[in-house]
Amino acid sequence: MISLARSLTALAVIAAALCLLSPVDGNAQGTGAAIDIGLTAEERAWIASNPEVSVAYDPFYAPYSFIGTKGAITGLAPELFTRIAELTGLKFSAAPVRDWQDILDKARARKIDVVATIVETEERGKFLSFTTAFLPTPLVIMARTGDYGILGPDTLSGKTVALVRGYSSTDRVLYDHPDIITRYVDSPLEALQDVSVGRADAYVGVVGVNAYLARHHGLANLRIASEYELESSIQGFGVRPDRPLLRSILQKAIESFGDIEQTEAYRRWVPLLQTVVEETSSTPFELTQGEEQWLRDHGPIRIGTNVNWAPMDYTDANGTPEGIGAGFIRAVDRRLGGVIEIVPGPWPEIYAAAEAGELDGVAGISPTAERERIFRFTEPYIRIPHVIFAPVDMQRLPSLDALWDKRVAIEEGFFLGKLIERRFPKAEILRYGSTNEALTAVSKGEADAYVGNRAVANYAIHALLIGNLKEHGTISETSSVNAFGFPRQNEKLRDIFQKALDSITVRERRSISGAWVAPEREQVPFTLTPAEREWLLRHPTIRVAGDREYAPIEFIGEDGTYQGLAPDYLRKLSELLDVNFVYDTKSDWDEALRKLENRELDIASAAAATDSRRRYADFTAPYLRLPVMIFGRRGGFFAADLGDLENRTVAVVRGYAATEYLLEQHPEISFVPVSTVAAGAELLLSGHVDAYVGSILTTSHAIREDGMNALMVTGKTPFSVNLSIAVRKDWPIFTNILRRAINHLSSAERTAIVNKWIGLRIKEPLDFRLMLQISLAAFIVLALAAAGIWTLWRRTRAQAAELVQRNEALAEESRSRLAAQHIAERTNLEKDHLLANVSHELRTPLNAIVGYTELLFAKFAKEPTGGKISEYLSALKMAGGQLQTIVQDLLEMTVKPGDVELREESVPLDKLFSNVKSLLDVADGPDSPIVSWPDPLPFVVTGDMQRLSQVLLNLLGNALKFSPPGSEITVSTQLQSDGDLEIRVKDRGIGIAPELLDEVMAPFVRGEDPFVRASQGSGLGLSISKSFIEAHGGALGLESMKGRGTTAVIRLPKSRVARIAA
Structure with a gap:
């Protein structure tokens, strides 16, 4: 991997030589004021006679060249030709080509002048001349995540390998591996897609192209399995052989690129290539014979997950386990060969079952000292902060100390409750069966605050549409540490799981958890494949089925058009895809669904997936979750759950997904179908039915807008309506487009849409009778206020x-x-x-x-x-x-810093460094770290020679221990403006996370990096060094970033520093 990183660095330097301006459309035009790059009179005359030059770009070779969202060629190569146009005065136009093979055919026929980004070969030399190769394009092997049959070039024999027609890498792979099964494709994207879906086992291609295409086309299940060829794959420009002066001009332009453009190019293109190795590399997954035998002997492995802790662990409407925990279980199961059974259930039940040995293990468990008596834990697969959520208008609760006298809502069985009770006896802990219930209690004022997992709380708040809570503070004492726990008798299973977790790549981890807990990232352009773009051009208008009376999700406004949350989503998608969504404003919901089934309409903007609807429509991922609740009359029949509705009359809306669920699973209830939410609420208000069942959002909206204040929520159901976009079943390509487009919308865009419609009020005519009632009520309130005072x-x-x-x-x-x-x-x-x-x-x-x-x-x-x-x-x-x-x-x-006895003496810095050199144990060898010392220094330090030497030995020992082979460790000194002397020890080792810098200075702390923990040491060196420097009146600090090395800084006061007289 080191050589791969070096090749990427080389590519960065070359790419940095390109002057990257604003995005181009493939037609690079000179300004007329060409910069002098040493062109001869003959070359200038050729430009004057031939000002326009056609360039063929590979349309599927992102990020070097590809078709952008507006249909024009963009990427690294077109921007390079923009710069060359400025340098020479030439005008470059993108030649129309279908694919790479078409480019080669047209180059043979001399129908194009230049081929961008091409490898020189003997065969191609028959119809092209070449500039100097300048652009490294290292080759790697791409395989599916979890397929460990592909580990390197030697493992390709007998495998199906995707190869792009006409690529030089194809010839290279066939030459090296004549025994592979070939699958020819027309582009790298097609090759990667074939690997992703299993039509091919591997693809050999350029690392930058693979990384870009995988990211922008959602191919999250691919990984870099191995290097293939990192040194010899370098590309340049191919020029028509009858254009020798054009080749000479291009060569001079390439050689003239200066240093100023390097930084611009680096920011634009190189970061993509630098991160790909980190994201796709992993530890090989290998089990011992004993571990493999254990798996064979123990049959299915049953792992428990929490049924109601979204997004960490939960089940969807069909009872399928979902969430981050389930994602990691499935990643482990792919490595174990499909032997795991996920068993969802309430947390107290699965915990007790694992404790009793009825389950083999449990997911989403936080290791504690108490639990360690029962379980063996893996390393955490994800850590999420514990935070405090409280009402938006409450005085800020920044930390755990602010909860000392508060009513705190906690999930039943979670260790946070015991922690707060022990620390704050006056706090009242209110335990609830789920996060939803705990947050709802805070929202209703039954509790003052909720403490728990940030991701879970945010998910619940958005799903429940709770608008009066916000995050107040982060708990520093604990965090949500999620690991797998196994009964102590299953220790071997714990080791197997740990090996599987260790082999999960950074990219795979992000694909599992990123949708739930990833920070908002910078938006990347939304791209379409040529087939998708062609499909949208043939279907510029999409006919939409909507519900005329489903406010605030969707409804007909005063102007006769559809308004609401769902139409706003479609407006965002319309801007992204450049299509026109047209609602059917005449049909009610039942008729609209029949039209969708008969393909008279194309999509439904807000539909839940049900068994009957799946027969004629496919669905995107849900964009909104609506809990289904039971509503009753104040002072009337009270139903806490569906069991209380047996033999009762209940109003439900005809054709709604919640109605379909209820009719199928509760035949004991007498249902009264109605046409709209408002109609159901009116039946309940008039006493014609005992209850109404519907979504909390739409029903509450109807109650509020129609002034039905006598209606209220009395109970809950186990159902939720997950709203998606339904697409006619014969349009799978559009379903895929919508899925990616919805996922492309940022959290900020989604939140803005939801916030716009939650709590919406519709303006009504002035009601004078209501005004009189309000006036009388105001008079009564004033009288009561006087008595209250x-x-x-x-x-x-x-x-x-x-x-x-x-x-x-x-x-x-x-x-x-x-x-x-x-x-x-x-x-x-x-x-x-x-x-x-x-x-x-x-x-x-x-x-x-x-x-x-x-x-x-x-x-x-x-x-x-x-x-x-x-x-x-x-x-x-x-x-x-x-x-x-x-x-x-x-x-x-x-020995405390104030009690350290110093043997004071005048110590020349050169003598101090010489003493440390003689004591320092540095291994010999070409790969050993090198310690670089400063030039002779004219300074004397007053201090303890032995103590100062020990500090430097400790710091250099750490630097040597955690630095890669062949790296340089630098010792430097600098006299500060205030007279203090700084001695710095800088390495390029594994580094320390910024939040741990203070912690590692404490005794016995050695950090959490496995490499650090595996090394020798007591964890006392930094603590002791700090005390010695403080005894001299100075300070010892650390500057570091994870993966970027560490600098230890010793600062001695000016009172102890003197300059040696010349």
């Missing part, structure tokens, strides 16, 4: 007495906390004393062990028969040395 004055005295009592209680609590602080300080002192005593007691026997080991090693090393014994003694000597270091670190840790 008098009552409030009486209560104030009692509240003042209560306030005094509370102040006394607070004072008592403050005294208790102060006492606890003293106890904690005394405990720390006793701990330090214990560590010091134990370390001193260990040093004496340990020194004896190391000493005698060295004597024995010296003796047997000289013996010809002592080789094996020498190996054992060498290992023992090394282990003893490490233990001595740990004991010394423990002793140093017990």
Whole structure:
């Protein structure tokens, strides 16, 4: 992978040489004021006589060249020719071509002047001349995620490999692997699509092209399986052989590209190529024979998931497990060969079943000390912050401390409840069966705040259309750590799952979780395939089925047109796809669906997928979820759930998905079909039915707009209406277009549409009778307010007495906390004393062990028969040395910075660095890290030579330990403007996440990186170094980014620094 990264870097440099201006349409035109690039008089005369040049771009070779959203050629190569046009005064036009094979045919027939981005071969040399090859295009093998039969070039034998007709890479692969099964295609996109759906096992192509096409066409199940050829695949321009002066002009233009354009190009094209390796590389998945035998012996593996914790874990309307947890289970199952059964259920039930061994494991569990007595856990597959949600008008609750006296809603069985109860005895924990119930309680004022998983809460708030809650703060003490847990007797299964998780690529992880928790990313252009673009051109008008009375989702407005949330979605899609959506405004919902079934209409803008509708329509992913509730009259019959409706009359809207579910699953209820939501509400209000069942949003809207204040929600149902766009079944290509287009809409665009229509009010004529009622009510309110003020004055005295009592209680609590602080300080002192005593007691026997080991090693090393014994003694000597270091670190840790005794002396910096060099253990070899030291420095530092040397040794030891082979570690110094001296140790190693920089300075902290944890060390070096520098009156800090190296900065005060006189 290092060589692949180097090739990508080389590609970045070349791409950076291109002056990338605004997007072009494939026709590059000179300005007439050409820059001097050393053209001869003969070349200038040729340009004057031949100002227009045709260039053939591969239309399916993104990002180098491809057809943009407006049908014009765009990409790296066209922008390059835009620059060349400015340099030469030539006018370049894009030649009309179908595909790569068509380009080669026209080049042979001399119907085009230049071929962009082409590899020089002997065969092509018969009909083209070439500029210098300048654009590296490294080849990689693409395969499906989870298909580990493709691991490198050697594994292609006998496999079906997609090959693009006419590409030089095709000839190369056939030459290298004559035993492959070939599948010829016309473009890289077609090749990648064949691999994605299983028509081919692999495709060999250019890494940048593969990455771009996979991203922009939703091929998330592809990965880079291996490098193929990284060095020799370099492209240039091909020119008609009878145009030697044109070839010469192009060559000079290429050579003239300057450094200024590099930064522009880097920002535009290179980032795509730099990230592809990280996103698609993974650890190979390999099981031991014992693990494979365990899987064969244990049959189906049953993993429990939470049934009601979307988007982490939940089931859809058909009972199918969905969510992030289910996504990771399926990713693991692909690696295990399809042996996992997902068992959804309420969290308390699946937890108890796993604990009792009735389930093999459970997903979405947070490891805790209490649970570790029962379960063995994998590493977390996702971490999401715990946050506080509360009403928008409540005083901000920024942290857990703000909840000390609040009513806090928590899901039943979640550990956060116990944590808050232990920390804040005055807080009231209200436990609910689901996140939806907990958030609804906060929204209704039954609880003050909700604490839990940010992704789950945001999902529920949007799904339930709750508009009066917002995120107040993040909990720093905990986070939602989601792992797999297995009963202790299934430890081998835990190891198998961990290996599978380790092999999941970054891209695969993002494809599983990105739809739910990914931050808003910069929008990339929405692209269509040529076939999709052609289809839309043949179908410029789409006929839409809607519901005339389904406000605020969709309804006929005062102007006679469709309005609402669904029409607004279609307006966004219309802008994206350049098609016209036309509603049928005459038909009611039942008739509109019949027309869709008969193909008199093309789509339904807001329809839920049901078994009957799936016979004639396909569906996009849902864009809105509407819970179905039970409504009743105030003071009338009360139904808490569907079981209470047995033998009762219930109004439902004819043709709605919720009605279809109810009719199928509850024959014991007497249903009364009505034509609209408003009609059902009127039947309930008049007492002709006992209840009405419908979606919370549309029914509440109808109740509010028609003034039916006597109606209310009395209970809930297990159903939800998931609104999608339904598309006639004979239009699968349009279904796919809509699915991608909806997914392309940003969260901000979706939220704006929802917020526009939730809480909508429709203007009504002025009602004077209502005005009189309001006036009378206002008079009564004023009278009651006067009485209330008098009552409030009486209560104030009692509240003042209560306030005094509370102040006394607070004072008592403050005294208790102060006492606890003293106890904690005394405990720390006793701990330090214990560590010091134990370390001193260990040093004496340990020194004896190391000493005698060295004597024995010296003796047997000289013996010809002592080789094996020498190996054992060498290992023992090394282990003893490490233990001595740990004991010394423990002793140093017990000394507080203010108590460190310094042996003060004047230490020239050159002497300090020379001393450290002599003590530093740097391995020899071409791949060993190199330590670069500063030039001789005219400075003297007043301090403890031994302590300062130890600090530098600790910092350099860390840098050497975590730096890649062959990298450089730099020691530098700089005198600051305030007179302080900075010594910097910079490496290019694995780096540290910014949020962990303070944490790693604490004793025994070694970070969470597996490479760090696997390395030797006690986790005390940085803590001790910090205390030594602080004893000198200075400071030690870290600057780092994950994956980009670390810089340790020692800052010594100017009072300890002096310049050596010349």
